[in-house]
Amino acid sequence: MTFLSPERLFLLGLLPILIGVYVVLQLRRSHYAVRFTNLALLSQVAPKRPGWRRHVAAGLFLTMLLLMIIGFARPATAVKVPRDRATIMVAVDVSLSMMAKDVAPDRFGAAKEAAKKFIQDLPRRFNVGVVSFAGSANLVAAPSADREAAINSIDRLALAKRTAIGEAVFTSLQGIRSFDAQANNDPPPAHIVLLSDGDNTTGRTVQEAIDASRAAHVPVSTIAFGTPYGTVDIEGETTSVSVNKETLRTLAEGTTGKAYEAADGNQLSEVYANIGSSLGWKTEHRDVSARYTGIALLFAIAAGGASLAWFSRLP
Template sequence: MQFLWPQYLWLLLALPLLVLLYVFVLRRKKKLALRYASLSMVKEAMGAGQSMRRHLPPLMFLLALAAMLMAAARPVAVIALPSAQQTIILAIDVSGSMRATDVEPNRLVAAQNAAKSFIADLPRHVKVGIVAFAGSAQVAQLPTMNREDLVTAIDRFQLQRATATGNAIVISLATLFPDHGIDLNAMQGGRERMRGFAIDAERRPEKKEFTPVPPGSFTSAAIIMLTDGQRTTGVDPLEAAKMAAERGVRVYTVGVGTIDGETIGFEGWSMRVRLDEETLKAIANRTAADYFYAGTAQDLKKVYQSLSSKLTVEKKETEISGLFALAAALLSLLAGGLSMLWFNRIL
């Protein structure tokens, strides 16, 4: 625990002085009590039979003062709090390589099942959008809190040719920032030169002035991309990751499949599909996020469970002055209440 105003902690040195003052008052009271002729009056004045109980309210009040001074120093601690993220975009690969069976029953079905479990575990107030990508990327479901619509969108996935991981990130960003003037048609081709989402500044409609922010600083949304990572077309995924980083959006990547991969065939052609971990790790690192490896269907489910926890609860450095102030108030009330109950006076 740290303190924003540690200089106020010096005031704690006044507490021993208060203890000495309390002892002085008790001794003075004892001397005055000895002047009484009646022994019963002496006992009453000295509080005989309740010596321990009589010190409890002052002790609690002393602790209350200590808590007040601690609160004034503005203590800060790292604690787990509900995340501020309200929107999550699930970008799921539906390219032909996802038909590989190195993850049972195949990569796509395992991804669909894990995604549905992930959505079911999220708090109901979190919006989720679905982006499906292969040779191009499309929004399968706009961000919504309706879990049934999300499941329906996931069940509609159809395998397609090619893989454009960069396009998936761009479309996800366009979904999160609809007012940034992203030219979706131009970006989908993936062949145009990209410079801050600009393809042709003269023909492109005006957009809001954009100022880059630190990576990972936008805490209202996140992108989770599940893929085997083998880009074959479209936007450079590292350029797309840079755009996400400039907007502070974290892109969590999930690599599905085995490192060695396998050879798949379809409609007379065959190809070797391997997991491109290097690219997926680079995307996550550039956006201040994390990369997760899922070599089996069970691993994939665990990954999504981990992501659910990571996205809904996060550790933050938070000022906890209010907790100390609350403790001080409760101790003060308890000290005063016990004093009135036992001695019919406040301390």
């Protein structure tokens, strides 16, 4: 628990003073009682019945003051609330190496299906955008809550030459910064999910992408598609296109993201949970002073009731 107005807690220093005054008065009361020589009057001034009752009302009253001072200092508790501007950028590799059929039906088809399922399963509080990349990277769906637009943009993707993973990250970051009017100065909390077979053959380097993502505080999680045995036929020539998991892992770990493999369905299911836990909520401190004021009221009622019941007066 924290306090939104902690400076008001100085009032707690008054409680020991009140307790001290109360103790002094009780001692004076006992001293005053023994001065009476009239035994009949003494039994009324200092009765022999247990004196604990007279302290109960005082204790309840002091507890009430304690709670009221705490409430006055505006206590607050940390609560998790949804982040309405949270944005996910999905970057899909459309390079020719994604034609390899070592992943059914092929890397490209598997990546598109995984991207669409990922978007469909995202909580509604997330905005989502789509980037495609081959020799260059393009924002094909600006980040928004429109799931249909994002999925349709994936259906329209077409293959092209070369692979620019670094450019995909830079284009995704630019998409995040253009999310709304305040995003350039106050970017939304964001995460990039990049689906690829791993080679970076053109454009800015993976290390430059890592540096840019870290500077923007945007993690990049990667999903690797392919095996070491993939091949593609380009212009009548068969070319080996082994998946480069190390490049993708370097990108993910360098940006505090996670690296996954498309072949592992259990790992893929973790993507949603990990992103949801890091982006879906933010911690805010909410004033709970009313809680303490309400409890203080109960103690006030209890103090008044005890005093009326035992002494026929209010404390």
